[in-house]
Amino acid sequence: MSSVFWYYLFVRISKKRVGGPKPPVGTPAKPVSLRDLASYLGLSRSTVSLVLNNSPVAQALTQETRDRVLKAASELHYKANYFARMLNNKRSHMVGILSPDLGEGYDAAILNGIERTLLERDYLYFVSSHHWNRDLIRQRLEVFAERGAEGVILINTPAVTAPSLPLVSIGSLEYDFPLTQITLDNAHGIRLALQHLYSLGHRRIAFLKGHTQSSDAESRWAACLEAAQGLRLRIRKEDVVQLKRIDDGLDPIREGYVAGKRLLNASQKFTALLAFNDMSAIGAINLFRDAGKRVPEEISVVGFDDIQAATIVQPALTTVRQPLIRMGMLAATELLACIENGQGESRLISIEPELVVRQSSAACPRE
DSSP states (O other): OOHHHHHHHHHHHHHHSTTOOOOOTTOOOOOOOHHHHHHHHTSOHHHHHHHHTTOGGGGGSOHHHHHHHHHHHHHTTOOOOHHHHHHHHTOOOEEEEEESOTTSHHHHHHHHHHHHHHHHTTOEEEEEEOTTOHHHHHHHHHHHHHTTOSOEEEESOOOSSOOSSOEEEESSOOOSSOOEEEEEOHHHHHHHHHHHHHHTTOOSEEEEEOOTTOTTHHHHHHHHHHHHHHHTOOOOGGGEEEOOOOTTOOOHHHHHHHHHHHHHHHOSOOOEEEESSHHHHHHHHHHHHHTTOOTTTTOEEEEEEOOGGGGTSSSOOEEEEOOHHHHHHHHHHHHHHHHHHOOOOOEEEEEOOEEEOOTTOOOOOOO
16 A cells, blocks of 8 residues: 555544644645555555446446445545546536626626536536726636636627637627527517606606627617617607726626716706616616605616616616526536537527516606
């Protein structure tokens, strides 16, 4: 048996003896290797490995042998060498996930769905954010490949270079290379929101446009213009404010608060607001409240996304629901299919949103 194993066994026995010898202070106990464990059990390394990895082949071994291996591994605190196993199997079972900002409710809900599927399939994942820095995006994609990721999921993220890995994107960005892309039918969602406000009698509607970097900003704004034209609604310049990143931190609710203030300073005549997302809608509601405006009695507010906070804010937010968790699960499923079955053809999967009416929208107040 190796000297490493005998040293480790000596340390464990010494700790159990009252007043027995102890290893030198500061000397770390060396980990037991697969070879040590196999030697201790009198079995081959391949047999021990099959049992520890719960391989179907291990079922051919007696239950007594399997129990003995698992018991010894537990008692000696054996930990598998992950990187050695990765080299042997030529698989890492790891996935990279890249997102602009992990602090937003949108990203968190999508990550929830991705995680559910990856855990069910026994995949590891590591997540990184880029805050819209193109150099960071390029660097993170390279790091994912270097660290053994078998594929990458992009959340609302442009890929500045075509990675050598299978790729799935969530969002409405355009790419110069083939990949599976999961998008939302933004035009349908915007139509639902504006038709809802129109049916409540609102004719002067304000808008919070998305950030210039966001993958959905342009498509949603184009949908706003088209839907307003169809309803014969006039969109006035003073009733439109574009969200801007705040220099001292990524705080999307505060961004909505600041944008709402700009709206009130420019116009006091709108009776409804359609926000680019729920976070900015919540920020605007807070501003209206601080400014003495009642929601929805004086101003109705509609968001977009249906994040968890939409049900908590007062009043609860009327919004266009994206099935974010389901979109995350779908992205993970599509990526694993690409990894396990080979890179498939470029695909576009469009998801249909739905309107969720809550307490933040009401009939237009009378003049």
